[in-house]
Amino acid sequence: MTPPLTMALAGNPNAGKTTLFNHITGARQHVGNYPGITVDHKEGRLVHRSQPITLTDLPGTYSMTAYSAEELVARDYLVNERPRVVINIVDASNLERNLYLTCQLLELGAPLVIALNMMDVAKDRGIEIHADKLEELLQVPVVPIIARSGKGTEKLLDTALQVANQEHKWQSRHITYSDDIDEAIDEMVSLIEQENFLTDLYPPRYTAIKYLESDEQLLTKGGNNDPASSSLLTAIVDNISNHTLKTLEVYPESIIADHRYGYIRSIVRQGVMSQNHDSDRLYTSDKIDKVLTHRLMGPLFMFAIIFILYQFTFSWSELPVGWLENFFGWLAEVAEATLPDGLMKSMVISGVIDGVGGVLGFVPLIMFMFFGIAILEDSGYLARVAFMMDRIFRIFGLHGSSVMPFIVSGGIAGGCAVPGVMATRTLRSPKERMATLLTVPFMNCGAKLPVLALLTGAFFSEHQARYMFFFTMLAWVVAMLAAKLLRSTVLRGAPTPFIMELPPYRFPTLRGLLIHTWERTWQYIKKAGTVILAISILLWAMMTFPELPKEQSAVFSSERDTVIAAYGETVAAEVLNAEKDNLTGNAEQLAEELAEIDSREAEASLKNSVAGRIGTGLVGISWLAGFDWRTNIALVGGFAAKEVIVSTLGTAYSMGEVAVEESESLGKRLQSDPKWNKVSAVAALLFIMFYAPCFVTVVCIAKEASWGWAAFSVTFNTVFAFGLATLVYQIGTLLQLG
Structure with a gap:
């Protein structure tokens, strides 16, 4: 069987990358996490022209400088996995800004195909893009597409296959960054090649540029790999930095960014883009935003x-x-x-x-x-x-x-x-x-x-x-x-400015909506069938064992025998052999008395269990918020996963039921329970909304911050939630709102 070709999708947020990914792969995709870091990793499979392809959807990023987790994993994936081709999704209606990432992909030396997306949006805005001219100047294939409708995607995949089947050495594209910077880069490249410094990962010119940009991740990697060479490169960077600060009052990374934009501008102005400049024109998105984002x-x-x-x-x-x-x-x-x-x-x-x-x-x-x-x-x-x-x-x-x-x-x-x-x-x-x-x-x-x-x-x-x-x-x-x-209090500090991009309004595609809906729903179903199932069985065991002592069981058995004897064997036989709905007179009355004994025995058994003892032990304080011992069991289970609250309530309120065919939905059981009313329901809702995060979230907080902050989150949230629930329950009860 032909081994699959690896391809990657890279692009700015809102450039239509995920729309293209969904269109190409459909349901043949799965979501995981990148190794060593918890950022969504989407991978899809398809067959094109009899060639199996594995397509990875990289996180949306504006640059390849590792300022955020998304930028870090995007670059690390390209460097470590070396896909046979990188499809760079470029928003045709925001060409200059999107080409900044393209420049960095060219500097990395990735085998590139540019998917010029949203050609319809660009046309609506009076922008005309000449893809052939852009291809000629960038020296990489450029394919106009409309990802929403799938227009141009066949040609895009054909072009990607052609590039993937060519022998391609990852060679950094040469872009001029001024005489001073270029001299420093040449000096650094010579040293990098001489010492084979990180050459197994990055092209030498790319490493030099990243040192000039003070890329923290690459500096750390270089220092750990070869401290001596890294120190020499850092010395060159310090020299050129001192020079640019004295002469231009800027750092080298600012000069590099300016020249990238200059390079992009020179390309765009060589007949790549023409625009109908109309100062009075408002795009459709702008017209909608005048209403939907109005201050009032x-x-x-x-x-x-x-x-x-x-x-x-x-x-x-x-x-x-x-x-x-x-x-x-x-x-x-x-x-x-x-x-x-x-x-x-x-x-x-x-x-x-x-x-x-x-x-x-x-x-x-x-x-x-x-x-x-x-x-x-x-x-x-x-x-x-x-x-x-x-x-x-x-x-x-x-x-x-x-x-x-x-x-x-x-x-x-x-x-x-x-x-x-x-x-x-x-x-x-x-x-x-x-x-x-x-x-x-x-x-x-x-x-x-x-x-x-x-x-x-x-x-x-x-x-x-x-x-x-x-x-x-x-x-x-x-x-x-x-x-x-x-x-x-503990996190005092000045606020930072907020800048964000508003993507144009688009009509969602039914295919994309269904894929997004199914992805999230399937995660929920999968969790219910694995984690929740395991926890439900564990909690059932905690609500079952230890079983009721024989002496107590004998008391309930004796009560049944006494009641049956009072009604006689004929009536007892009728209760045993007939459907409950068909019982009348003494038989119906006997059935009700036996059911009441069964219910008390089931409650006694549940209270005697491990979970029951925990639940009843907490009643000493939980009564303030209106929580009974069964509710306490569910809330304790909710520390593991909030979905467990429903499943545990369902288990706690069904334990010991004899006639399951007569059982009601959980909602109706709660309605008929004297411990529950509108006030206690609101108190429970408030507690569940705000008490400790689930266990997985706590672990995530610990990874992102520390175990100290994770413990603070559990304690602060639970105390606050209980205080709020108590306040609502006590006031509601006092005012008789239940």
């Missing part, structure tokens, strides 16, 4: 759009969620009818079906929520949300770039705190980064969404979307107040 109207539209998203999610998911509830109910009936009585039956019904089924039952809701978020993301609107929120964030000591970690973490319900924590790497200020990192777990991530949906559906079903919208807004308010507290 913009936030109103934002709130309306988020509310519509919730309305859409809950309205459309109600029916399929009901189908799944019925399906898992039927599955429990089958297990009840076919499995012999015993621990295995209890584990399958209470641990697996009621536990994992409670989580999987929310898959349609999660799917519709992710679909709505994908529309906002792919259309370019989420970038506008970040732009508008910057004005507010600065008041609370945060940075506009903090918005995206908040959104990724579940600022619009969904998402996950883990990538949200990792997304804080893009923040340059350490204190703003730390304040963001510690507060993103307050957002309503996808793991909390089933819990919020369960409790709002059970106690506020008539206005569920409205309450979900309220709890989302509350999460933002609380997170920003917490950030203000941190920035005013």
Whole structure:
């Protein structure tokens, strides 16, 4: 079989890289993490002209200087993996800015094909790009494409195959950076070649340029590899730096950047681009932004759009969620009818079906929520949300770039705190980064969404979307107040300026929306089928063992015998042999009394278990917030993963059920339980929203900051959440709002 060719997609954020990747690979892709660093790694497979291809989607980056994790992994992948061809996605409507990365890819010596994307957007803006002239001047193939529609992608893959099949030595492109800088580069290249300094990784000229740019990662790598040669190169850099500071008052890296842009400008002005200059013209995106990002109207539209998203999610998911509830109910009936009585039956019904089924039952809701978020993301609107929120964030000591970690973490319900924590790497200020990192777990991530949906559906079903919208807004308010507290105390410091690019509005493609929705939904399903399944079974075991002592079991057996004797064997036989719905008179009354004894025995068994003892042990303080011992069990399980709260509640409220076919949904069980009401539901919701992050997020915080900050996050969040829940429960109870 022909071995696959390796190709990589590189480009600026918002250049259409992911759209092209989704179009080319479709569902034949998977998401992982780059080795040694937790940044999304997308890899897809395809066959073109009978040639298998492995295509890697590199993180979007503006340059190859390793200032952020995304830039670091993009460069390291190219250097370490050496793909046979790099497809550089360039936004034709922002040609000069996008070609800056192209210059650095040429300096790295990568075998390059330029995909000139968004030709339709450029045309709408009165821009005409002559791809053949650009190809002639850059001396690399240039293929015009429209990634959204797939136009030009066949030719792009044909061209990429041609380049991949050619023998290509990674040779750095020579760009002039002024006489002084060029002399220093020549001197450094001579030394690098003589000492074979990092020549197995980078072209010598590229290493010299990176030393002049004070690239921290490469300087560290060079110092560890060959300290003597690295010191000589650093001495040359110091000499030229002193010279440029005296004569021009700038560092060499600024001169290099200026000359790159000069090189790009000279290429563009040699007949590559012509533009219809019309000072009165407003592009479509600009016209929309005059309304959607207006200082007063913009936030109103934002709130309306988020509310519509919730309305859409809950309205459309109600029916399929009901189908799944019925399906898992039927599955429990089958297990009840076919499995012999015993621990295995209890584990399958209470641990697996009621536990994992409670989580999987929310898959349609999660799917519709992710679909709505994908529309906002792919259309370019989420970038506008970040732009508008910057004005507010600065008041609370945060940075506009903090918005995206908040959104990724579940600022619009969904998402996950883990990538949200990792997304804080893009923040340059350490204190703003730390304040963001510690507060993103307050957002309503996808793991909390089933819990919020369960409790709002059970106690506020008539206005569920409205309450979900309220709890989302509350999460933002609380997170920003917490950030203000941190920035005013332990993380004091001046704010940094916020600059971001607003991509043009685009109509999302159905293919792209479905791929994004399925990717995120599948992660949720996979977690439910692995991590949540394991934790559910573990918690079932903790809620089962040790079993009720024989003396106590004998007391309940004696009670049953006494009740049966009181009604007589004939009535008892009728209860045993008939369906519950067909019972009447004494038989019905006997069945109810026996069920009540069974319920008390099941409760006693659960209280006697390891989990029950933990739950009852915490009641001494948890009663302040209205949490009973069963709820305590679920909340303790939530420290591992928030989805476990639903599965544990499902297990705790189904333990010992005899007639599973009569069992109600978890929401109805909570409604009928005297310990639950609207006030206790709100208190529980607030605690679940704001208490300690899940275990994986805590580990991620420790990796990104330290174990000390991770411990602070767990302690601070839990104490704050419990205080808030207690306040709400006590006031609500006092006012008799339950």
